[in-house]
Amino acid sequence: MSKIILRLKEQPTVPLEAEVLSPDTFADLSNDEIRSKIVYHGKRQRRVDDFFDVEGERSDDLELHGNLHRVRWIGRGMSRGRITVHGSVGMHLGAYMKGGEIEVHGNASDWIGAEMRRGLIRVHGNGGGQIGAGYRGSLKGMRNGTIIVDGSAGLEVGMRMRRGTIVIGGPAKDFTGLQMKGGTIVLLSGAEIRTGAWMIRGTIISLVPLQILPTFSYACQYTPDFLKVYSRQLQQLGITLPCDPADGAYELYSGDASVPGKGEVLVWNSA
Amino acid sequence: MLRITGGKVYDPANGIDGEVRELCVSDGKFVSAVESGRTIDATGMIVFPGGVDVHTHVAGGAINFARAMTPEDHRRTQAFIRSQTRRSGLGGMAPTTFATGYLYAGMGWTTVNEAAVPVLSARHTHEELGDIPIVDKSTLVLMANNEIVLDLLENGEYERAKNIVAWYIWAAKSYGVKAVNPGGVAAWKWGKDAKQLTSSIEGYSKLTPGDIILQLARICDDLGLPHPMHLHCNNLGAPGNISTTLDTLQHLEGHRAHIAHSQYHAYGGDDWDEMRSETAQLAEYFNTHPNITTDAGAVLFGDTVTITADGPWQHLLYKLTGRKWGNLDIENETGCGIVPYTYRPSNLVNAIQWSVGLELLLLIKNPWQVFLSTDHPNGGCFWRYPEIIQLLMCADFRKECLKKLPDKIKQRITLPEIVREYTLYEIATAMSAGPARALGLHQKGNLGVGCDADVVIYEHDDDVARMFGHPRYVIKGGEVVIEEGEIRATPDGREFIIKPHYDPGTEQFLQPLFEDCYTMAFENYPVEMERLENPDIRDCVPNL
């Protein structure tokens, strides 16, 4: 199947809400139909081709080009196919996603993969805050799936997440894993403060030392078996977790006692 | 002017049961004939008086607190898009004000009674009611935990208490009296509850919940309020509470009263594991006591948010669910608690509650005594009423639903043995004529000449829930507001209020007591008449 290629031709002057940029919407549409789909430029309803040159049709493989930092909701709720972005994207990338893959060669903003259920999102640049989080008031963040951000991340990464994996390559800001209920967050370059605050269950792994909240207590040195399995899976995505006892060990902290919760924070301590 | 011709008319207030009749409307009221104007050909259609909700929570501090607590529901629920003539809004568990009007009118309800208003924030409630379009409204003020009233009752000062209740109703620009968990909310302010009708209340030496119930019922009767005391009994939701409820009813012997959401008050068993339906006993009481009316407070499976002045019950529910909890205690008067909740068919307690609501509607024989309600949003959202109508009209459908419940439920409920099916005439009684009469709103729920021209017209549909959920026309005050599923007009509704008589010295007596326990200036407390949009003062007929 050929690709559908969209190139930004006119920079939106205010945020452009474009949840139609999704394989589910475009898969069965002709080129004309794709061009005529509605996007919201502020309060104005405009057509896709007011902002994009559109090549191709009837495909669930989308390629987007341009500086899309004002374009929000790309891949919202998508269940299949692929979106590749050459450029940066705005908020809510892959929110409510149910399957398929998104890859961004650039930065993404807040709420990447918020409340997603399945699928893979990979951002090669920096991410914003609330990655894989639950929207305000929701009881649950992401239910499953994988989010990888090679660069840095903002506040509240994985807030209330239930299952799934988030990997942050660069440093993350405060409240990583806030009220986390399950799943795993891997921090390759650590995080600022209040990591794991109010967590109930789930695992946060950091490869560099972390500031630990007073309501977490040190348990032991520990390299759980599941980590080896996990590390093999992550290896396929190009991420290496140390788990050879010869190289070092993980310090396990458990908390948050304020809940009281049974979350785990594992901090790698190289030998 | 408007004429509705050819429809089968169900008008229980006038004993009309499915006869083809012509209705004529002029100046918002039914008249015997009109010369000109639009004619709606309702041939083959079903014509009802507009629905009347006797017990709902749609405006004021508590529901607004619930809105703040549930953005996750607003985000997923239905959205009304604005137009040049219509405001935007959100439906869901705690709909926004404009949407509340559209949703009620959209299913043919044209009058609603907001059942819990603290006097202290009545100004807020009226501002919200002003933003609920189309439907007419009335309100009830919370009195059974007002400490000034309770102190007077404790000291046996009945006349003073009566004057003060009357003064409060007028200060709030309200329509009647609501009593919630008498004494229990006051006790909750110390983290306690009041479960025994004959035990004295925390903080009082001899006053009991039973005393409050009896005295308030008497006050309502003596003041001649159009609607009797509207009572949310003690011990709501607890297994075994049937004894409290029956006890309460016995206290009320000889008085008028409306028992709110009796579904929550008809349980047997000593604990959650043993809980069972006791609707047969409760229905029997109603069947032999025509002085008492009730609304079902039926439960529907699904997500909702529970909101009640019953603070202690809400704290228990929060502990049971571990979800969010909101609580707001209001100085001297009352409190309220808010907990989002999901009723699940697989949960034995929820399944019993679902059954109990339907059993009461089916076992209480007289539809003039038991009315359709979910205690919105507590047992389910008001916009789901058509689902209840379907359950009442179709015994087969009930059987299908029963199959989805846990097996263990069989010995705990009586619903499987009930074969009764509501007729259209009975539905029209329970959703309109009955509640209108109980509220003392004689111009509502009535298609007779001189009454308010609130009409709902359905196209016959074998799918009962669809038929009642999507009326063909809804007419409010003679104006077509809904037509073929579209909102055509959004006129402002009226607000019914009363001015019961009180002794002129009441204010002088009250002011020092007021200044002792309130934090607002006395002169700022009463709601000014100008704050109400379209007030309509109804008469009281006091017992002298």
Add this chain to the structure above:
Amino acid sequence: MGGKVTCTLGEVKNRGDFIIYWGGNPAECHPRHFTKYALMPKSKFLPNGRKDRTVVLVDIRPTKSAKAADIFLQVRPGKDFELITILRAMIKDQKISAEAVAETGVTLEQCTDLVARMKKAKFGCVFFGMGLSMTRGKHMNSAALLTLAAEMNAFTKFVAMPMRGHGNVTGADVVMRWQTGYPFGITFNRGYPRYNPGEFSTVDVLVRGDADAAFIIGADPGATMPQPAIDHLARIPTIVLDPHITHTSKLSRVHITTAVAGISAPGTAYRMDEIPLPLKPALKSPYPTDEEVVRRIKESIAKKPFWMPDGAQMIAAQV
């Protein structure tokens, strides 16, 4: 998940025997708070007034309010969230090490004593100042206190309340909630309300440059917001309704002078506990009220072609 457990100020006046002020300086910022509601009043339940109440102040420095308190706890700047979270753990008898507690600037003994007193109280109330939600952690700091108060109800009656700033902030919050379901941070760009603080809150919209016009009533963002937000306001057409000349009115394209609410314009104000108070104007103003100006602008806009295309009246489900 916790929640919000609160009451009206009269309940504090009548019953509050244990008062905590956290991150606020009521003695200077809300001078009548002590005398009217929280410290001095005598009541049926607290016949000896101040003597029947215990007052705790938690702040990063001893302000004037500390003198009025029975207990002063000096928390290290930026450690409020940690201290509140420790208290949440301690009320549930979770062990926290003395060193970990000491990082907050407060000792384990002080915390143990505070927890014991909180549990012994008959009616506890925590007031928290805006200082708390303006420092690092922001809304999570207030959420922490609200949760602590909610959880305390397993032991005794406990409530929490924000000490809102001046102006009718609470009123705006209350009205937005009943009309839209949300308190602030709302967009109407699709013809119905949607909510996302951080995305649609004014300061964030302005800092990112997401707005191409601004209409400001009764607020002075030009004095309080970060510079990038102010720069953007100056860049776009900004209209200000205000009785006075303000920082914002100076950078606006249009400033309409309006009557002062409460002094010469009637209406309703909501107190910090959401109790509505009538505003009864004492003077007549030569200027129109905010309401009148907004009404007239709305009428003029209604004469223009409607910006939304015809379409569905309703969306059955948004997600």
